[in-house]
Structures are given as structure tokens and as C-alpha cells.
Amino acid sequence: MSLPGSPRLPYDRLPAGLRAAIDAVLGSPVVAVSARTGGFSPGPAAVVTSADGRRAFVKAVGTPLNPDTPRLLRAEALVMAGLPASLPVPPLRAHVEWADGPDEWVALAFEAFDGDSAPLPWTPQAAAAVVDGLTELARAATPCPVPDLPTLGERVDGPLSAWAELAAEPPSDLHPWEAESLEWLGAVPDRLAAGGWLGGDTLVHGDLRADNLLFGADASVAFVDWAWAVRGADWVDTVLFALDAATQGGVDPEWLVGRSPLVAAAEPRQVTDLVVAMTGMWARSMRRPPPPGLPTLRSFQRAFHDTALAWSMRRVAAGLV
Template sequence: MVDASGARIGWSDLPEQVRRSVEEIIGAPVVEAVSQAGGFSPGTADRVRAEDGRRAFVKAVSPAQNPDSPGMHRREALVAAALPESVPAPRLLGSYDDGTWVALVLADVEGRHPAVPWRADELDRVLDALTVLARATTPTPLPDLPSAADSLAADFAGWQRLAADPPAGLDPWTIDRLPELAARADRGLAALAGDTLVHLDIRADNLLIAVDGTVTIVDWPWACRGPAWLDTLLLLLNVRLNGGQDTHARLLRYAAGVGADPDDLLAVLAGFAGFFLDRAREPAPPGLPTLRAFQRAQGDVLLDWLREAA
């Protein structure tokens, strides 16, 4: 399995002014910083402890690590500041932005990522948390965010690009169905209407489970407006990738429970499959050496899922 990870810097790599500003937000000097594994940000991801015992989670980045990452941090800061208290997410304590470096200081959350392969009990807890999230953010508290359809329109055109320039190694089943897959992706894009705040990047490394079973959803830079079921669908993709549960049976039960058309959900999965397989053939972005392999792995498991459902 390909790990979701970037070439990460640490607390000590931050400029003094950034560290000092973070300490002002926390309220005391930092005496310990422990880098956290997982995720694709090439910036810092440190759990820090101040000399008075206060704790926080700090993430900071500049264009030197990746040119797109500061903008993602800025967007996450806006989202985190607007999340209702009932959303199972870390509270934003403050942020720093000097035009080059962007830092977010969030409440530290005790917990671990879900076990993979996925366990049924932990999957049920995360599904419950996503239900709470959808209820708490419908209608969305951030109406100015882009819609899921707008956010994903270029990505879901991946099958069209693959049909125009098929990469080596595409299997015969896929090659024979390129026009059909492109049409399904179009259907999936049309199904993404909704007024729920959607995280759009639900996977095991963006989830924390506390000792008491409480689930916290972290890393919000891709948040948008979309259907209440979209985060659950992306969770099932991660379960499919990591194994442990019958994802297609779960999808059918979930669709029936929320009154969604399972063919619409499968069409959205087709759109993501085209996106992942198209992007996987591009060079790795700066600071993210494993991203393309991770995208290819997701595209491959989605193709298997679509064959199973055919």
C-alpha cells in the first residue's frame, strides 16, 4: 500500500518570526515539538507543548516547500474559523500569514488514525461522525465556498483526456469503455448538487479516534458545498483502498438509507477514477513524492469497484 505522505519539514525548520508568532498565539514558548506522520502536506505538522503545559497542533508551509500549499493553508484557516462548535473538528486557535509563510495553530487532539485494514466498529464510528457533520453543516455555514461540481469539473474530465491520449497499461475492459466511463463521470458531476459543507478529503489519515471512541475530522483545505453523502462515499473509497469491509454492500445500504440513487454514487466514483488515473501519469509535485503512486492506487481500486458493480 502506498503511504499518504509528503517530504515534511519540522518545527525547527520554521523561521524565527514564524515560531515566535505561533508562540504568541499559544500564549507561552514552545519547549517540545513532535512531528506527525501521514498526510500530503510538505510543511510542518507538529504537536507542540508550551512551557506552561498548554498544547497545540501547528501546521506551517511556504512556497519553497510547494507553491500551492500556502493557498491551501489560507483556505483551511477560513474554513476552520467558521466551523460550528458541533462539528467534530479541531478548533482554530489562531493563524499567521506574512505573505510567504502561513501557519495554523489548532487545538491539539488526542487520538490515533483508524486501523487499516478497516475494522467494522471504527468504520461505524466514523460514519456516525460524518452524519453529525452533515447535519451540523446543512445549510452550509460557508455559502461562499465553491460547489463540489465546480471544484471537481476539471478533475472529472479525466476520462476525456485519457480517451484522447490513452496511457500504456490500460486494461482492455477500461479501453473498451472509455466513452461510457466519460459519460458516467458527467452524470456523477451532475449529481453533486447540495448545500452541505463537504470535507472532500475523508480518509484514514485525516481522521482521529480518541480512547473513548470520539472521532475528529482534520485537514479542511478542500472543503466545498455539495451533497450530504459525498464525504461518506469518499470514506468508502478509502475503505476499499485499505480493505477490511465489503464496500459495495455498504454503499448500497447507505444509498437506500439516505434516499440516494446508487447509480449516481457509482457515477461519482467513476469521475474520481478518471481523475486519479489521469493525474497519476503526471510528474510528482514538489515536496510530494508519493502523491502520483497514491492516486494510481486509488484509481486502480475504483476501476475494480466499477467492474464489480457492472
Template sequence: MDVIAPPATGVRHHWAGLPALVRSAVEDILGARVVEARSQSGGFSPGVAARVRLADGRRAFVKAVSAETNPSSPDLHRAEARHTAALPPGTPAPRLLGSYDDGTLVALVLQDIDGRQPRIPWEPAELDRVLAAVGELGTALTPAPFDAPAAAVRKARMFTGWRTLPAEGDTSRLDPWAARNLGLLAELESGWEEPAAGDSLAHSDLRADNILLTDERVVFVDWPHALRAAPWFDLLTMLPCVAAQGGPDPETVFTTHPLGRDADPAGVTAVLAALTGYFVASSLKPAPPGLPTLRAFQRAQGAAALRWLRGRLGHRAP
């Protein structure tokens, strides 16, 4: 399958551009002076994302964003700090070392993981590693180790795309099959909450740019969107992105994976319809500040999810 998703990138700022007070606060958390900072390009956060080296040779990862850059991003950093701090020991995620918050700018100081993102297009061996790790993560985080919001609460406003498009969007820009079956898609979407419910802690934003491969393990980074859901929720929500980045058929992967093969087919279709509607409807909106490739990325995920959904519906939606 071809890669149809653009790189996941936000407008990055440099460590040196942070206010001196913030840089000093980060160094106080780390207990040493930062002598080198290398910006990292992957991911949608519109701020600082840098691997830093300290005067004593230790390393850390610093991410920071201001409400002046993007009004919603500081709250995501605050959520990431809470969730990361609450993950149980042994979770394949970076440790939170500390944070800074002045009400406008939020900075997180995290363990630096000596790894790299998966190669795009996806290589089969690397995808197999990640899929196995997603299964292990789902098992390890069931029951949820902390009281994260339920999927029905976290996604309540997001998973309404097919139902709100006629009033809020230009349906002439829809895929012809989706436009022809908009009523059915809206009906399916309206039933997503019950099958998505569960007591597994889901990352809920698994993409290649939120995954690091080391020699020994797979590490999942960026946890602001964590929620409680069915054990297969993470697997389902990541597969459209995998397909858009050159990965295999999501239906085959999902139905043969330990987390997906026993899932109720009708429930899976309802959640997939809701996810697809979110991607498609979001891709038609103007780009948010500091995230120039987000809408194109969502458009690619929406196209992959729509192909998957159309295949599951078959003769129900000609």
C-alpha cells in the same frame, strides 16, 4: 481485502527549521514558549506538522508550508484557515487558534486533539465508529453553515479524467477494462455535476490520515477542500480509500449507510465514474514537489474505485 495503498506521507520539515520570525509569531498566538515539538508523519502536506507543548503545559498543533516547497500548498492552508474558522461550534474538528501568513509561508495554529488515526488495515469496530460519525457530520452540516464553493465549481477541473486522458495521458497504461470502455466512462463522467449538487457541507477529503479517534468521539481534521454537495458525497469519495486500506466492499457499505441507501443509483454511478477518472488520470502524472507517495496513493484509490465502478456497471461494460 488487502492493503494496496502506501502510507499517506509528505516530506515533513521540523519545527526547529522554521524561520525564527515564524516560530515567534506562533508563540505570540499561543501566549507561551514552545518547549517541545513532535513531528507527525501522516498526511500529504509537504511542510511542518507538529504537536507542540508549551512552557505552561498547554498543547497545540502547528502546520506550516512555504511556496518554495510546493507552490500550491500555501493556498490550501489559507483555505483551511477560512473553513475551519467558519465551522459551527460543536463540529467534530479542531478549533483554529490563529494563523501567520507572510505571502510565501503560511502557518496554522490549531487545537491539539488527543487522539490517534484509525489502524490500517481498517478494523471493523473502528470503521463502524467512523461511518456513524460521517453520517452525523452530514446531518449536522446540512444546510451548509457557510458559503463554501459548490462541488461543480471546486471539482470542475479535477473530474474530467476519462475525457482528457486520450489527449493528455498514455492510455496504454490503463487497466484493460477501463481502456476498452473509455467512451462509456467519459460519457458517465460528463454527467456527474447535477447528482453531486446539494446543500450539505462536505469535507471532501476523508481518509484515515484525516481522521482522529479519541475515547469519546471521531474528529475530522484538514478542511481545505470543503465544498457544498449532496449529503452522500463524503461517504462516496472516502470509500475507495477505505477499500484500498483493507476495508470492506464499498458497494455494500454505501448502499446500507443512512446517507447512501436512498441516493439515486444512476447519479451515484456518474459521480463515482468522475471520482475514478480523477484518481486514475492523476496517478499517471509526475509526482508534485514534496509529495513522493501521492501518485501511488492515487493509483491504489483508483484501482479500488474502478473495481467498485465495474461492479455497478455489470453487463453495461463487459
């Protein structure tokens, strides 16, 4: 199984001016490119080798490919500027802004990581290694080292409205459990608000899945793509990752979070409500037209919705509400 994602523009099809700007910040012209797949950006991602022999991971995108993705790269650059070197995150070398008339382009260059993409499909052993890495990451990133980062409550305001929107005009193809539970599902924002919005002072990645993870030769795990980072509860990333491991490997998410001391210390009903909220977010998103340059995104979201729905039903049936 290959990493999920959308088709990416080849590196050599970036505008020549942008490639020259990347050469300049790397300090030596790029002479070799090894493309990387996975991730939902229409722009290129590649490990490049410069004439001086140094390697870097470079990703870039412009408004002609997708009008929203440049904003995400800028957000990631701001987060990276605040991360301490002690965290298992490849350092950012350079942030490039380049324009051609009304077209805006952004590129980020990182130190190349000596390792490989996540091994898909997930196995219990590989997924458990990620959970262990997330436990160490959360402890090292508490208190949150990035100043002025939004809280999880501020970031999830939009996704939490999904069930209310679906309840106002229920789609005909809702799962029967969803259709029968819309009132309870729509109250998830009130329940999360009453519990403090999953608050905390931990750096939360917020987008944990296989294409945002790297495995080192020493079995270490590195975490990349920090555009959605927030401050929140220390267990949130583990629950989000469990959804990925279940969707892209069939690993039992309940078994996986059961390995985490962070999730074990969390309020079970809050864990359930996070899974319910994610189910609603994907239930709404998967029914929308695909965004520009991202033709595979909606089918990916549908797969995650189905996993999150099954896990939500299971936790509700077990009384974890």
C-alpha cells in the same frame, strides 16, 4: 501500517521568524514538539507544548517546499472560520502569515485533540464507526454553515475532464475495461450535470481518508483538514471514505456504504458516477510527474485508482448505472 503521506520538514527546521510568530499567537513559546506523520504536505505537522503548559496542533508550509500548499492552508482557515463549535472538528486557534523576501509561509494552530490517528489497516468495525460519524456530521452540517463555499459542481469541473483527456490520447497501459469504455466514461460530466451535479446544501469535506480523521478516547471521530470543503450532497463524503477504507484495509466498499442511510437515499447511478469520476481523476493524476516535495503522492493515487476502478466495474456489472 502507518498513515500514508510524504516526508515532512521537522518543526525545528522552520524559519526562526515563523517559529517566533507561532510562539506569539500561541501566547507562550513552544518548549516541546511531538511530530505527526501522514498527509501530503512537505511542511511539518506536530503537537506542540508551550511554556504555559497548553498544547496545540500546528502545521505549516512555505512556497520553498511546495508552491501550491500555502494556498490550501489559507483555504482551510477560511472554512474553519465558518464552522460552528458543535461540529466534531478541532477548533482553529490561529492563522499565521509570514514572509521572507519572496518566500511565503503559512501556519495554522488548532486546539489539540485528545485522541489518536486512524487505526490502519482499517477494520470493518473502525470503518463503520467513521460512516456513523459521517452520518451525524452531514445532518449537523445541513444547511451548510460556511457562507460562500463553492459547490461540488464548481469544484469537480477539473477532475471530471480527466476521462475526456485520456480518451483524446489513450495511454497504452489503460486497463482493458477502461480502454473499451472510454466513450461511456467520458460522458460522466453530462450524466452528473443532468442529475444536478451531486448538488445539495450540506457541508462536504471532500477529502475523506485516514490521515484526515482522528479517534477520540471515547470512540468519537473528529474530522480535520478542511481545505477542499464544498457544498454538495450529504452522501458524498461517505462514498469518498469507502474508497479509503477499501484501499487501506480491504473493507468492502459496497458493504460500507450499505450501512449509510444517506447513501441508501441517493440515486444509485449518481453514486456510481462519482466513483467513476474519481477513477478518472486518479487515472490521469497518477501518470503525471510527482509535484515538488511530494514524492509518494503518485503511488498513493495509483492505489486509489485501482480500488476505484474495481468498484466502478463491480457497480456497472450490477446494473447500478
